[in-house]
Amino acid sequence: MSEYNIGTKCVQAGYTPGNGEPRQIPIIQSTTFKYETSEAMGRLFDLEENGYFYSRLQNPTNDLVAAKIAALEGGTAGMLTSSGQAANFFALFNICECGSHIVASSSIYGGTFNLISVTMAKMGIEVTFISPDAASDELDAAFKENTRAVFGETIANPALTVLDIEKFADAAHRHGVPLIVDNTFPTPVNCRPIEWGADIVTHSTTKYMDGHGSAVGGAIVDSGAFDWTAYPDKYPGLCTPDESYHGIVYAEKFGKGGAFITKCTAQLMRDLGCIQSPQSAFLLNLGLESLHVRMAKHVENGQAIAEYLEQHPKVSHVSFPGLPSNPYNALSKKYMPKGGCGVVSFELAGGRSAALEFMKRLKLAAIETHVADARTCCLNPATSTHRQMTDEQLIEAGIPAGLVRMSCGLEDKEDLIADLSQALG
Numbered sequence: 001m002s003e004y005n006i007g008t009k010c011v012q013a014g015y016t017p018g019n020g021e022p023r024q025i026p027i028i029q030s031t032t033f034k035y036e037t038s039e040a041m042g043r044l045f046d047l048e049e050n051g052y053f054y055s056r057l058q059n060p061t062n063d064l065v066a067a068k069i070a071a072l073e074g075g076t077a078g079m080l081t082s083s084g085q086a087a088n089f090f091a092l093f094n095i096c097e098c099g100s101h102i103v104a105s106s107s108i109y110g111g112t113f114n115l116i117s118v119t120m121a122k123m124g125i126e127v128t129f130i131s132p133d134a135a136s137d138e139l140d141a142a143f144k145e146n147t148r149a150v151f152g153e154t155i156a157n158p159a160l161t162v163l164d165i166e167k168f169a170d171a172a173h174r175h176g177v178p179l180i181v182d183n184t185f186p187t188p189v190n191c192r193p194i195e196w197g198a199d200i201v202t203h204s205t206t207k208y209m210d211g212h213g214s215a216v217g218g219a220i221v222d223s224g225a226f227d228w229t230a231y232p233d234k235y236p237g238l239c240t241p242d243e244s245y246h247g248i249v250y251a252e253k254f255g256k257g258g259a260f261i262t263k264c265t266a267q268l269m270r271d272l273g274c275i276q277s278p279q280s281a282f283l284l285n286l287g288l289e290s291l292h293v294r295m296a297k298h299v300e301n302g303q304a305i306a307e308y309l310e311q312h313p314k315v316s317h318v319s320f321p322g323l324p325s326n327p328y329n330a331l332s333k334k335y336m337p338k339g340g341c342g343v344v345s346f347e348l349a350g351g352r353s354a355a356l357e358f359m360k361r362l363k364l365a366a367i368e369t370h371v372a373d374a375r376t377c378c379l380n381p382a383t384s385t386h387r388q389m390t391d392e393q394l395i396e397a398g399i400p401a402g403l404v405r406m407s408c409g410l411e412d413k414e415d416l417i418a419d420l421s422q423a424l425g
């Protein structure tokens, strides 16, 4: 599949049926798998052979879809998780342990910020947050002797900052650690972080990949480029024997291309069990089949709405990396020449009350705490997700009370603009 264009991979990568086999991927709705002999099953438990024994660790439907996502990202291996949160946790925890340190962009999804700064802190993993705009020397200063990973989002949710992937990858590699990029918003249709030096890519497949608001899920893809064996002291989990699998060494047995995902499946999925259901994987694959068609339309609608809002007298500010006025426009053009995504945020000049009134009047756009769906939706953080904060705290956090985040769906842009126009009054 590697010779095909991205749209062809969206439709067909990951699964090539043989003669008389189902054209669509089968949903293997089975928790367990049958073997003729205990020896045959034993070889699976020893990781001597590839196969399935229990759907808490691996399921064939999931693996077909993970293979498609790995092909889309240009990676060597992939796996599905039960959510985007699980994907980011697994990607980090696969190479971090108590006493490790992470360098992360400060402009990331709130759930991931909490995961790293609160929950992983309880596990003894420290973090230094750094502005995505930091210069290389500032980035260098964030590293410590126990740093094990760098983390950022291609387009951050909800701040819509664009990560300078090459700059972050170079810094990570100067310090001998991998760069993990959450590529949820642009999807591999619009940006492939691995081509710019990222080592591991994660997704909340709940967003554009599913695209229809039908199933929560996540994915992890390994580029296969990071050489764990060059840093055996930093990554003992990959470079020293795993006693729970008769002393195999993942980096030796599965090589650069397979070690990370195999360890993540064999240890983290085994012990923590955040697997996606095969039903959800099937729904995700339906979404992937049209991802390339849908992303172009999300970008087109986002651009049209951002341009419309930018000239509207009741709108004081619009944030969309595709606007020439946006500080991330140059980075966006470099990393995402086809555009980024369909999420636009804007501030109403009338503040909190204007935002409330505007949202009430909308007819097509629904009020939801979701993004990246076929149906346009919007959110006023001040009166929903961030309602415990005062107006002053909101300004400090860069989320003024009049801010609205709008996720442009797949409707006709003329209708969306007409809806905005009547709601703005």
Ligand SMILES: *Cc1c(COP(=O)(O)O)cnc(C)c1O
Residues within 6 Å of the ligand: 083, 084, 085, 086, 109, 111, 112, 153, 156, 157, 182, 184, 185, 203, 204, 205, 206, 207, 216, 217, 218
């Ligand atoms: C939504 C989101 C997540 C979390 O994903 P879930 O599927 O909701 O667990 C992580 N990263 C980004 C960028 C997101 O938008």
